Amino acid sequence: MGSVGAKDVPVLLSPEGLRIDGRRLDELRPIRIEAGPLHQADGSAYVEWGANKVMAAVYGPREVHPRHLQQNNKAVIQCKYNMAAFSVDERKRPGLDRRSQEISKVIAEAFESVVFAEEFPRTSIDVYIEVLQANAGTRCAGLVAASVALADAGIPMVDLVPAVAVGKISGQIALDLKKEEDNFGEADLPMALVPQSGRLVLLQMEGHMTPDELSKALDLGVEGCKAIYAKMKQALRDRYTVDPLPAEAA
Amino acid sequence: MSQGQRTDHRRRGRGDSSPHPSRDRVLVLPGEELPSQGLKPGTGTYRVGGKVYSSILGLLSPQPPFVQVIPLSGRYIPKPNDVVIGTVTDCQGTFWLLDIGAPRWAPLHMTGTPWDVEIGETEKFLHVRDSVVVRVENLDPTGRIGVTMLGDGLGKLEGGTIVTVSPARIPRVVGRGGSMVETITRLTGAQVAVGQNGRVWINGSPDAILRASEALRLIEEQGQRRGLTERVESYLVSTSTSTDRGPEAAARESAHRDAPVTRVPPVGPADERPDPEALGPGPDEY
Numbered sequence: 122m123g124s125v126g127a128k129d130v131p132v133l134l135s136p137e138g139l140r141i142d143g144r145r146l147d148e149l150r151p152i153r154i155e156a157g158p159l160h161q162a163d164g165s166a167y168v169e170w171g172a173n174k175v176m177a178a179v180y181g182p183r184e185v186h187p188r189h190l191q192q193n194n195k196a197v198i199q200c201k202y203n204m205a206a207f208s209v210d211e212r213k214r215p216g217l218d219r220r221s222q223e224i225s226k227v228i229a230e231a232f233e234s235v236v237f238a239e240e241f242p243r244t245s246i247d248v249y250i251e252v253l254q255a256n257a258g259t260r261c262a263g264l265v266a267a268s269v270a271l272a273d274a275g276i277p278m279v280d281l282v283p284a285v286a287v288g289k290i291s292g293q294i295a296l297d298l299k300k301e302e303d304n305f306g307e308a309d310l311p312m313a314l315v316p317q318s319g320r321l322v323l324l325q326m327e328g329h330m331t332p333d334e335l336s337k338a339l340d341l342g343v344e345g346c347k348a349i350y351a352k353m354k355q356a357l358r359d360r361y362t363v364d365p366l367p368a369e370a371a
Numbered sequence: 372m373s374q375g376q377r378t379d380h381r382r383r384g385r386g387d388s389s390p391h392p393s394r395d396r397v398l399v400l401p402g403e404e405l406p407s408q409g410l411k412p413g414t415g416t417y418r419v420g421g422k423v424y425s426s427i428l429g430l431l432s433p434q435p436p437f438v439q440v441i442p443l444s445g446r447y448i449p450k451p452n453d454v455v456i457g458t459v460t461d462c463q464g465t466f467w468l469l470d471i472g473a474p475r476w477a478p479l480h481m482t483g484t485p486w487d488v489e490i491g492e493t494e495k496f497l498h499v500r501d502s503v504v505v506r507v508e509n510l511d512p513t514g515r516i517g518v519t520m521l522g523d524g525l526g527k528l529e530g531g532t533i534v535t536v537s538p539a540r541i542p543r544v545v546g547r548g549g550s551m552v553e554t555i556t557r558l559t560g561a562q563v564a565v566g567q568n569g570r571v572w573i574n575g576s577p578d579a580i581l582r583a584s585e586a587l588r589l590i591e592e593q594g595q596r597r598g599l600t601e602r603v604e605s606y607l608v609s610t611s612t613s614t615d616r617g618p619e620a621a622a623r624e625s626a627h628r629d630a631p632v633t634r635v636p637p638v639g640p641a642d643e644r645p646d647p648e649a650l651g652p653g654p655d656e657y
Contacts, residue, residue, distance in 0.1 A: 163446055182446060182474035193513070196474075237417070237426060242514050244474045272401050275445020277415065277426035280402025317402040317424060354400050357428060361398055361443055 130305050134291040140302065146295045149285070149345055154265070154356035156273045162249075164274025166356070168266040171299055172256035177266035179274040182244035190245070195238040200229035200248040202263055208255045224260045225250075231264060231284075231313050231322040237277040246276060257303035258286045261311050264323065269353050273360070281353050282322060284313035285345035287338040289330055294338045296345045310338050314346040396430035396441070405431060405438050413437030447472040447538040447568035449516050453507045454524065456533060456566035458500060462493045469505065472538070472568040475514050479505060483519035485526070502528040502572070504564060524564075531562065531574030534584045536591045538569035543594040544587065551590070551600055558607035559583045582610055 134140060144150070150171030159165035162178035169175075185191040190199070202224040206215045228250070236246065248271070250263035261284035268282040288298040289308035303309055308328030312321055321339075330338060399405065405416060407423035415427045416439060425431070429440040442448075449455070449471070457469030460476055468476040481488035483505075486496050497503065504525050505518040520526060536544060544565055545552055556563050561575035561583040573583045586603050593599060 164444065184476055241474050244514065272428045273444060275427055275429075275442045277417075278401050279417070279424075279426070281400065315402075318419070357400055358398060361428065 131301055132291075133302055133305060134293060134295075140290070140295065140299075142299060146293055147341060147344070149297045149348060150299060152349060152352050154269060154352050156269050156356045156360040162270070162274070164270040164272070164276070166266045166269035166273060168262050168269075170258065170262045170265070171297075172254060173252070173259055173262045174254040175259060175262045175266045176251045176253060177263065177270040178249045178251075179246065179267065179270040179276065180249075181246040181274070182241035182276075183247070185243065185245040191243050194242055196236070196241040196244045196246050198229050198232050198236060198238065198246045198248065200225045200232070200250065200267070202228060202250045202252070202260070204252040204255060204259070208252045224263070227323055227325065228260065228264050228267065231282060232267070232271065232278075234320075234322045235279040235282055235315055236271065237279075240277055246271075255300075257298050257300045257309075258311070260284075260323075261286050261313070264313055265349060265353060269356055272357055280315050280317035281350060282313050282315060283346040283349040283353060284311065284323060285342055285349060286311040287342040287345070289328065289334060289338070294330075294334055294341060296341050308334075308338075310335075310342065312339070312342045312346070314343055314350075316347065316350050319343075396432055398429075398443075399425040399431045399440055400428050401426055405440075406433075407438045409436075410438040411436050413439030415440030415442060443539050444537065445539075446474055449473050449477075449507045449510060449568070451507055451510060453567040454504060455507060455518070455568040456502060456504055456528070456564065456570035456572055457518070457568075458502050458533075459497050460499060462497065462499060464491050464493065467493055467497050469503065469518060471505075471516070471518070471566075472535070472570065473516055475516055477505075477507075477516035477518045479503070479518050479520060483508070483517075483521055485521060497527065502533060504528060504566065504572075528564070528572050531572050532580055532584070534571045534573060534587050536569050536571060536587055538567070540591050540594045541565065541567055541569060543590050543599060544571060546600060551603065554600055554604050555583050555586050555607070558604065558611065559586070582607060585610075 131141060138145060153169040155167045157165055158167045159178050162180055164179040166177050182196050185197060190197050202221050204213050204221065206213050248267045250267055252259045252263060264282060264284040271278060272281060285297055287310045288295055288302060288306045290302045290306040295302065298306060298309060308326065308330045310326045311323065313323035315322055403425045405423045405425055410433060412418045412423045413434065415425060415429055416423050417426050423438055425440045427440055427442050428444060429442040432439055432441050455471045457471040457477060459467050460470045461468040466478045466480045469479050471477050481493060488496055503520060505520050506522055506525055507516060508519045509517040543551065552563055552565060559575065559579040559582045561573050561579035563583060564572040571587055573580050586607055589603055589606060590599060
């Protein structure tokens with residue numbers, strides 16, 4: 122976040138309580154989830170979330186590469202989050218950077234706490250997340266896509282993992298920040314929930330919130346996650362439900 | 372989470388009369404609570420606080436005393452006595468490593484082959500990228516998979532091509548009592564060997580291979596619908612005219628097959644060259 126003159130800061134919240142894209146504080150951006158778009162991978166998913174476009178592919182359980190990462194009692198979960206060079210308007214320098222390494226790590230750790238990795242000792246479950254277009258909240262979109270892809274790959278796990286970011290704009294707690302809100306807002310709090318147990322498996326924060334704001338933000342985020350959870354399940358149902366086509370129709 | 376592994380699509384595929392899953396089973400997703408009155412958690416489930424949840428995406432299938440979920444996707448999970456098609460990924464002194472589409476590579480020891488292999492001479496018999504038909508012999512809790520090439524219908528595959536379908540679709544590829552495989556071989560004249568790991572070996576004229584793979588694609592895409600055998604049959608009949616290949620042509624061609632092929636893969640030095648007469652004007656790339 123570079124330094125910006127005060128007059129450059131857009132009005133993030135109108136007097137009527139509407140945000141720059143017309144949403145209310147507790148509204149999500151529109152989400153579309155597709156399960157199984159890639160045939161090569163064992164499981165895959167594509168997510169469009171506001172202006173974010175994210176593809177996830179899951180391979181495995183399979184042989185571990187590099188070998189020394191192999192664990193004798195469980196599968197290792199390796200995650201690679203990557204932003205395409207064209208995913209943002211100023212070209213993103215391709216390849217690993219500290220940010221994508223961190224996101225890969227926190228997403229892999231989120232999945233480690235839900236996947237039944239002990240069922241596949243000495244193997245690797247590889248999760249690839251490619252951000253094709255970014256507009257804030259890509260780690261959440263990537264996690265949602267990867268979670269649907271894991272289910273599509275038939276990997277046993279406690280539950281799907283919905284994720285969403287909550288933030289603070291113009292002094293108010295708001296659900297699912299978009300780019301301008303993320304850049305000019307006061308705080309950003311991405312989180313990922315396991316609905317079955319109610320546990321959070323990812324929680325990060327940038328900026329400042331009071332304890333009261335934090336607890337309000339967590340409540341709002343959990344509600345958001347539940348809405349996203351429903352969409353994730355629907356995407357998987359759509360992919361695997363048989364359409365009741367009679368035998369005669371070809 | 373490994374009890375109750377007895378009931379599965381593999382047995383259904385071998386021609387018993389269980390109804391097709393999609394008609395009477397419910398799709399469940401990871402994290403969904405399952406109705407489990409008095410039932411124990413079986414495969415594809417877990418239990419927390421007295422409640423049973425699904426751990427995978429699949430079809431709910433109560434098998435008292437277990438409640439279990441049959442997977443609809445995912446990698447091939449080996450079971451003893453499965454006949455599978457593997458590809459050599461590495462040659463070691465006394466064994467080869469095979470990729471059978473399972474979570475781990477499966478070692479094929481030189482003593483598990485019909486050949487007289489000297490230590491260090493494994494490469495004289497199988498090279499990396501060669502394909503073989505083997506049987507899963509034993510599994511251990513750490514996930515190691517032992518396979519053997521000793522047995523009927525096992526051996527090295529020569530020629531042909533391998534098409535991969537989802538392992539969950541194999542029962543439909545085989546068909547009830549092998550009817551689907553029989554339909555494909557009869558109407559294309561191709562040799563077909565089906566591995567339980569989702570790999571299907573096809574050999575024959577380029578045209579036969581092309582049409583048989585297309586039939587497999589059809590099964591993969593529409594495997595959950597009824598009347599699949601009829602649909603595959605009508606597809607194969609409708610494409611047979613262009614290259615003068617009706618049931619009669621198929622019968623003529625079957626003369627150059629070693630044996631009638633059913634579920635059990637044909638092995639050994641199968642006729643590698645497509646019958647020159649059978650070569651239609653079709654494209655070379657297939």
